[in-house]
Amino acid sequence: MLELDRKIGQRVFIIKAFKRKTHRISGKMVALFIFLPTATHAATIESILNKGVHFLQGPVAKAAGLLAIVGSGFLCLYKQQLPKDQFVMILVGLGIIFGGSSLYSTLVG
Numbered sequence: 001m002l003e004l005d006r007k008i009g010q011r012v013f014i015i016k017a018f019k020r021k022t023h024r025i026s027g028k029m030v031a032l033f034i035f036l037p038t039a040t041h042a043a044t045i046e047s048i049l050n051k052g053v054h055f056l057q058g059p060v061a062k063a064a065g066l067l068a069i070v071g072s073g074f075l076c077l078y079k080q081q082l083p084k085d086q087f088v089m090i091l092v093g094l095g096i097i098f099g100g101s102s103l104y105s106t107l108v109g
C-alpha cells in the first residue's frame with residue numbers, strides 16, 4: 001500500500017512538473033510571437049483610392065444609382081412630388097460619380 005502511494009505521489013509530481021514546464025514554454029512562445037517581426041501588408045494611398053473608386057463605381061453602386069434615377073424620375077414625372085431641379089441635381093451627381101474617371105483621363109491624358 002505504501003509503495004502504491006509513493007508511485008501515485010511520483011506521478012502527481014511528474015504531472016505538476018510537466019504543467020509548470022508547459023506553462024513556461026507557452027509563456028516563452030507568446031513572448032516570441034509578440035516580439036518577432038512580421039510581414040505586413042500595408043496598403044499604399046494609391047491602392048486605397050483605387051479601391052474607393054472601384055467601390056463607388058462597382059456593380060452594387062450602379063444598381064443603387066439606377067434605383068435612385070428610377071425612383072426620383074417616378075417622383076418627379078408621375079407623382080410630381082420632387083422638383084425638377086432636384087431631379088437634375090441627382091442626375092448630374094450620378095453622372096459625375098460614374099463618369100468622373102473617364103472625364104479625368106480625358107482631361108489629364
